[in-house]
Amino acid sequence: MSTSEGHSVLPTTSEDGVLTVRIKTSKEDLNEGIELDPIDRPSHSPESITEGVTGEENDEIVPLAKPLTTDTPEKLTSQTSVTFDPESTKERDTVIARMTSTDSSAPSTPKSPLSKRSPGISRQISSALLRRDSNLSVQESWRKKSASVRLKSSNNFVSFHNICYTVPQGYFWQHKPPKVILNDVSGIMRAGVNAIMGPSxxxxxxxxxxxxxxxxxxWVTGHVLINGEKQPHNFKCASGYVVQDDILTxxxxxxxxxxxxxxxxxxxxxxxxxxxxxxxxxxxxLGISHVADTLIGTPFTRGVSGGQRKRTSIAMEMVVSPGILFLDEPTTGLDxxxxxxxxxxxHNLSKDGRVIIMSIHQPRYSIFRLFDGLTLLSRGNVVxxxxxxxxxxxxxxTLGMECDAFDNPADFFLDKLNEAENDLQPPNPETGDTGHPLxxxxxxxxxxxxxxxxxxPILDKTIDQPDGIAPKYATNPLTQSLYLLGRGMKSLTRDPSAGISVWMLNIILGLFTGIIFFQLEHGENALLDRAGAIFFCMIxxxxSVATSLELFxxxxxxFIHENSSGFYRVSSYFVAKVFGDLIPxxxxxxxxxxxxxxxxxxxQADAGKFFLFMLAIFAQNMAAAGLVFFLGAALGVFSVAQTMFSLSLVFAMVYGGFxxxxxxIPDWMAWLQWFSFFRYSFAILMENELEDTKFSFCEGFNGSVCVNTTVLNGNDYLEDLDFRQFNIYLNFLGLGLLAVALFTLTYVALLRIKKTT
Incomplete structure (x- = not known):
């Protein structure tokens, strides 16, 4: 059979239901720029198609990327295999008719960088197969040694049905309608590289x-199905996700x-x-073995390049071999x-049946041609x-918009979408009008x-299905905490600036305190001086505690990315960060x-009192660290958290009793003293220092000579202090309960972060 362009089309069928079409063309046509590139596989086709160019005499494959020489046979053959039901005669005849159709009146594919094959071949194969009959299973692959190699089939797919996403606007005293981000979006994405494009x-x-x-x-309505089943509640653990800005240690x-x-x-x-x-x-x-032992890099140390960081992010997801991989703007920031x-x-990773879904803004043609499926969005509507x-x-x-031969299709689509957004109308849900012309x-x-x-049919099968089973974490909480704690310790040793700065700060403040209050005596005004020295040590x-404000x-x-991707539980991260901060x-x-x-x-030069002094300071720091952790986890903005910590510190100092x-203090405000960690620690330290201590006071002066001296026992003085309502052990208990409450609030704040992301 011959086509209107003079190409020879020879259909044959095999017993296993594979239809093979061999289209012969001349070497001169190929030298003129006609490319017999693989037939594009539809995103809804999970089976396989293979295509190659073979010599007529020795049946040896001729890769199109290889320049044609005098040794190349004069007649070349493009071989295409399409899988169909071998028991269905009607389907077989339909496939043969579509692949060998010579109807010159069939609409031809516009000439563009997408299709450099001759118009006749485009009409017979591209239009007939790509836009009709979703039951045909099509995939393609160039092979250098064989013209018909079957790819491994895969049934992985993600389908989304009538997805709507609306978010509330304004505060509770404002009455604004919710903002519609997505409006009745439906589609299906199968094995291959699937791109989501659209204007900003x-x-x-x-x-x-x-x-x-x-x-x-x-805020989401509609259904997202994974391989025809309901999406598990913890689907994030079973899939891979690469964020736009590479988040690495x-x-x-x-x-x-x-x-x-x-x-x-x-x-x-x-x-x-x-x-x-x-x-x-x-x-x-992924081609990063040559930098495998290179640090990723921090704002202060040089590391790998942007492309290598992106590949590392992909490698962290691919190490678990996910069947579905999501990427958010993977080309952002790259040349x-x-x-x-x-x-x-x-593209290479998708050949084993993996579903790759990415959002991308405006790729160049060499990237665009690697996409298997494409979804175009404009103002929340599917185009x-x-x-x-x-x-x-x-x-x-369909739309009457032709892409010029040398225009990048991605640029062409975005230009048309931007033009159409100028003619938007209010949507009408009753009539199904989206308000978007395209x-x-x-x-x-x-x-x-x-x-x-x-x-x-896919959605109908899932109506009576139970909810998807949530995948479990691969490791137990203790193992996760140990790995995360090891990462924190390794980071601290390789970037010791944080630890060294805290240690040096404590040494400098210790020296400054010692110089100001050097060797206090037990004479006149010594009681007030010691109380001031103790309170200054607490402040x-x-x-040093404030340095942990930026921890979370x-x-x-x-944390959001790794927890969402199923790396670890919130409890494991919390335990690792608390111990990783408290110990060093x-x-x-x-x-x-x-x-x-x-x-x-x-x-007092007593070993027991010295260790009690350290224990009280440590207990106070635990309560203060709980406050810092809570503010950092709950607020998320350093300037706001710093302001709130300063305000809280002022209240704690006022209610400290010094x-x-x-x-x-008025009774209606006195209850706040029970939330002041200074109140408990100051009571402990004062009793620890003044107990069994005598102070001398001069009752009168004769010039510079003391006339009468009175000795006051520190125990008698402690009885008059209004903050000494409990003994040392109960004050320690108060500090412990306050620390536990604040750390619990920190954990609740982390759970809230997980819930809202």
Whole structure:
């Protein structure tokens, strides 16, 4: 059979239901720039198609990327295989008719960078297969050794049905209608690279986050199905997600970041060597083995490049071999060459049946051509969703918008979407009018009818299904805490500036306190001086506690990403951070300060009283650290948290019992003293210092000579202090309860962060 362009089309069928079409063309046509590139596979087709160019005489494959020479056969053959039901004669005949159709009146695909094959071949194969009959299973692959190699089939797909996302606006005293971010969005994404494109503010990232279950479900309506089943409540643990801004631990190397992901997320029955082997394999596949032992880098230390950081982020997800991988703007911040290499890696990863879904703004053509599926959004409305390379024919044949031959299709689509946004109208839910001119045409198109025919049966099967089972964490809470604590300790040793600064601060403040209150005597005014020295020691330790204010703020994004991706539980992270901060930054600095200040000031030279002094300072710091942790976790903004900590510190100092007598405070405000950690620690330290101590007071003077001397026992003086309502043990208990309450509030704040992200 011959086509109108003179190409020879020879259809054959095999017994296993694979239809093979061999299209012969001349070498001169190829030299003129006609490219027999692979038939584009639809995003809704899970099976396989293989295509290659073979020589007529020896049946040897001729890669099109290889220049044609005099040794190349004069007649070349493009071979295409399409899978169909071998028992269905009607389906077989339909496939043969569509692939060998020579109807010259069929609409041709506009010439563009998307299609450089001859128009006849485009009509017979591209239009017939890409835009019709979603039951045909199509995939493609160039092969150098064989013209017909079957790819591994996969049934992985993500379908979304009538997704709407609205968020409230204004405060409770304002009455504003909720803002619609996504409006009745539906589609299906199968194995391959699926891109979500659209102008800024179109809802790309929102749709991606909803598919990845990273949006608050309270504002989402519709259904997201995974392989035709309801999305599990903890679907985030079973899928991979690469954020737009690479969130990595800068003080760890590339290998250590990926290995930590493997330790936390791979099953415990895998040995340590097996996990390390898996890490090396992923690093090798992503092309970052040469920088595997290089630090990621911090704002103060140089590390790997932006493209290598992006590949590391992908490697941390690929180490668990997820069936579905989400990426938010993976090319942001990368140069064009690096961005193309990253997308080429993703394209290669998708060949084993993995579903890759990404949001992307405006890719260049070399990146755009790697997409298998494409979803175009504009102001929350779907303009097109389906096969990527069928988008240009859709715009030309259905919308009457032709893409120029040398225009980048991605730029062309965004230009048309921006133009259409100037003609937006208010939507009408009753009539189904989206208010978007291109959105209305999409809903009236034949492609939308075919898509609806695919989606409705999938949704109908899930009506009576129970909710999806939430995947479990791969490791237990204790193991997660130990790994996270090890990461924190390693980061502290490689970037010791935080620890050294705290230690030096305590040494300097200890020396300053010792110099100001050096060797206090027991004479006149000694009681007031000692009380001032003790209270000053308490205040000095607050400066070192304030350094932890940024602990949860600086790692907020890292915690959100890793917890959402199923690395660890909130409780494991909380325990690791608390112990990782208390041991090096709270437990070690206190002896440094106490040894210097206590003995220089000249407090009681008793070992028991010295250790009680350190214990009281440590208990006070625990309560203050709980307050700092809570403010950092609850507020999330350093300036606001710092202001609130300063305000809280003022209240705690006023109710400490040094500046003002607690009995003189009005009753309606006196209850606040029980929330002051200064109140408990000052009572402990004063009793510890004044107990069994005698002070001399001069009753009269004769010039510079004391006439009468009165000796006052410190125990008698303590009985008159209004803050000494409990003994030492009860005051320690008060500090402990206050610390436990504040740490509990910190954990609740972390749970709230998890719930709202």
């Amino acid at each position: 503010g179109s809802g790309k990232s929102t749709l991606l986050d909803i598919l990845a279950d990273r949006k608050d479900r309270r 800068g003080t760890l190397t590339v290998r250590e970041n990926v290995f930590l992901s493997a330790l936390l997320r791979l099953p415990p029955d895998m040995t340590h060597d097996e996990k390390l082997e898996k890490v090396d394999e992923v690093i090798e596949n 064009s060459t690096t961005a193309e290499s990253v997308l080429q890696i993703l 097109y969703t389906g096969v990527c390379r069928a988008t240009v024919p859709y715009f030309a044949n 959105g209305n045409k999409w809903q009236d198109s034949e492609e939308y009818r075919i898509l609806t025919g695919d989606l409705d 000095c330790n607050m400066f 703020i600086s790692e907020r994004a890292l 930054l709270r437990l070690i600095p206190i002896p440094l300060f106490s040894v210097i200040a206590y003995w220089m000031v000249g407090l 500046f003002v007598s607690l009995s003189s």
